[in-house]
Amino acid sequence: MMRTARLIATSAAALALAGCYGPQSALAPRGDEAERVHTLFWVMTIGGGVIFLGVLIVAALAIFGRGRVREWIASPRTIFGAGLVFPAATLTVLLAYGLLVMAARAPAPDGAVFARISGEQWWWRVTYVLPDGREVESANELRIPVGQPVALALETADVIHSFWVPQLAGKLDMIPGRTNVLTLHATSAGISRGQCAEYCGGAHAFMAFHVVAMPPEAFSAWLEQEAGPARVAAADGQAEGYRIFDGLGCGGCHSIRGTSARGSIGPDLTHVGGRLSLAAATLPNTAEAFASWITDNQHIKPENRMPAYQVLAEDELVTLSRYLESLE
Ligand code: CUA
Secondary structure: OHHHHHHHHHHHHHHHHHHOOOOOOOOOOOEHHHHHHHHHHHHHHHHHHHHHHHHHHHHHHHHHOOHHHHHHHHOHHHHHHHHHHHHHHHHHHHHHHHHHHHHOOOOOHHHOOOEEEEEEOOEEEEEEEOOOOOEEEEEOEEEEEOOOOEEEEEEEOOOOEEEEOOOOOOOEEEOOOOOEEEEEOEOOOEEEEEEEOOOOOOOHHHOEEEEEEEOHHHHHHHHHHHHOOOOOHHHHOOOHHHHHHHHOOHHHOOEOOOOOOEOOOOOOOOOHHHOOEEOOOOEEOOHHHHHHHHHHHHHHOOOOOOOOOOOOOHHHHHHHHHHHHOOO
């Protein structure tokens, strides 16, 4: 019986801790700012724990201690020292430390914006600003080079959202009429998950994204490809998949560079098949998931601005979904 209980307790603790170290955890930092936040967290947690333990010991002594100990605890000097001077000094030191951590936030490198990210109900518009001035639109995924600080201009198209990738940096709100700048500086390659951290309407919980930190050369090659048009033969407008896409009027809201689809209301789909997920990290990136999204998106993400298209015959839906998935 005892062994079973211990096993359950150990497994539960292991599971809970495992949850602390996933791709969306501030306790598994991969970036400069996140590392400072991580250190701040442990200083606060351990410091707070030690002080809490001290208070418990003093409380126990005050109740169960011998006469002289209780007298010492009750003396005006102890009360003044431990009740007034100690907390004031501790909080002052912590405040100074917290302000130093905030001040150490990496400034935007030479003021250049790496990408603009706009929060929209309920997805992320990502526009890379290339050094030569070209702008490349993408959505729901950000790729960055490792080891280089990159400045993100955070904006919103509607309500307040909050951009948060716990493994890379603290959160920063996206406020109507304002541009907030957040610098990310990834220290190792890998995939981190981010999440909108400000309630922004019904499907707020389905507003996530991925940040992929890549070695600089791999990133440059990727960005060059991302800047180009969709790479499928089908995208020339002749293929059946694109014909269905065009016939449904999808191009009124979505863009596919290299075709006549130039809509800008919804996410750019030029290289949608190459992303890690669909619908702002809500669905896996598969042809089946495209089909579910097209026919049933109001159940998947209630009240999103795309209507559900249930007018397609089964084979048309499959063709359209495969076409979208092939856009890499
Ligand atoms: Cu966007 Cu919550």
